[in-house]
Amino acid sequence: MESDILQFLPMPAFKPKLIEVALPLDAINKASAREKSIRHGHPSTLHLWWARRPLAACRAVLWASLVDDPSAHPDKFPTKEEQADERERLFKILEQLVVWKNSNDPDVLAEAKKEIERCFEGELPVVLDPFAGGGSIPLEAQRLGLKTLASDLNPVAVLINKAMLEIPPRFAGRPPVHPDAQNELGSWSKAQGLAADIKAYGTWMRYEAERRIGHLYPDATGPNGEQLTPIAWIWARTVKSPDPAWDGHVPLVKSWTLRKAKKGKPEVWVEPVIDRVAQAIDYKVNYGFAGGGKVVNALIQQ
Ligand SMILES: C[S@@+](CC[C@H](N)C(=O)[O-])C[C@H]1O[C@@H](n2cnc3c(N)ncnc32)[C@H](O)[C@@H]1O
Known part of the structure; x- marks a missing residue:
């Protein structure tokens, strides 16, 4: 009988995650509000999307949902004081992680990833956002080094997510194919090669459009x-x-x-x-x- 079997299954130990206990809300709110005035390098400039969630808030929620609260480890932090000290240490990492200028800082990201890995001895969880919209949650999950899946009912949202999450990693580390762009930099890390190609071909398209139909749009x-x-x-x-x-x-x-x-x-x-x-x-x-x-x-x- 199923109920008898269940009785003998060991219950997994309940390990509260940081998000269930406490968060440095002031720092997260401040970073989220600051994002509204950021244009360069923000996904909001890729395509308009309503109800876009701030990246800082998504980053914080994901990280704090994966990292254990110190009370989950009474063996390491037996007293309330020790737990509070350790929580303070985690808060400091999170407060740095949400700052916009640290979004691609390798040291800040490495420190944050190390804490996640510490809580998942072995395989990291996969993040699935079935209502991805503008892609804030999957983008931040990817940034934290997690395997990420995203979907949405709206094809525009799917396109935004593809452009942001799926296509750039495919070209990671590859040089551009446009001959002018090839001479720009010596090495091509991340999607720099793809970005150089988009710039070069985008410039070509702009001038070509102007050449063919510019006369219809006089000064x-x-x-x-x-x-x-x-x-x-x-x-x-x-x-x-x-x-x-x-x-x-x-x-x-x-x-x-x-x-x-x-x-x-x-x-x-x-x-x-x-x-x-x-x-x-x-x-x-x-x-x-x-x-x-x-x-x-x-x-x-x-
Ligand atoms: C509030 S938005 C998500 C915003 C997203 N978290 C962001 O930061 O941009 C909710 C999304 O759910 C999608 N959606 C609604 N119903 C759905 C369904 N049945 N299946 C898949 N997606 C759905 C909508 O198209 C919309 O993009």
Whole structure:
């Protein structure tokens, strides 16, 4: 009978993990909040993802879920005081681990990994995040040296996770294939070779796109006649004009407002300038407060 058998199975000793007892929350919160203002090197710049979890919080939760609380080892830390001292030591490691600038610090990571390995004599656990989203949890699990699996219902999330976790390790240590990038560095650690290739081919694609379709995106003229590069374009469908005196296409636009006036900032709107003789429409970008518009820029679009 199953219940009889179960009675004789040895119960695994309950070993509380650090996360079940205490965490240095102030340090984790501070590092998580600081991440909001980080752009360079953060996955948020790879692709927009809502409900993205801070990396610092994920790193801390993973690490503290794997590392034993000192009370799990009464043989080594028999008194409450000794346990508290050891917990303090673990807190110091965690406080360094969550700091953004330490994210790829080999010494900090090695120290953190050593503590995990100490708690799993032999094989390390596999981390599975079946709802990976922007990939914060699997990224941090990978960083801690754990075998990591991620999945998501949303194909965009799957693509983000592939780009972040699956593809870069495949190219680890390999040199770039683009001839220009090959001369940049002598040695290629981690995914540096892949990054150099993406930069080189991305630059080629940018110039090639400009060469082929750049004429469709002309520069704008500023208020003092200077050349300005538009950073955004508004597309409008056009239809053949029903006006028998106008033999061209006209745009279908619901609103010409680019920004409403608020908090002391002027309204910005597009003004179509119609030349009936040449049968052409130019578009000006105006700004100003109600009734007092000022032309700042002229965008040419036909
Ligand atoms: C809150 S997000 C995860 C955020 C992630 N931890 C991060 O840091 O970016 C929850 C994810 O669960 C996914 N999801 C929801 N239902 C699912 C299902 N039935 N199977 C797989 N993924 C699912 C959603 O697509 C979404 O990406």
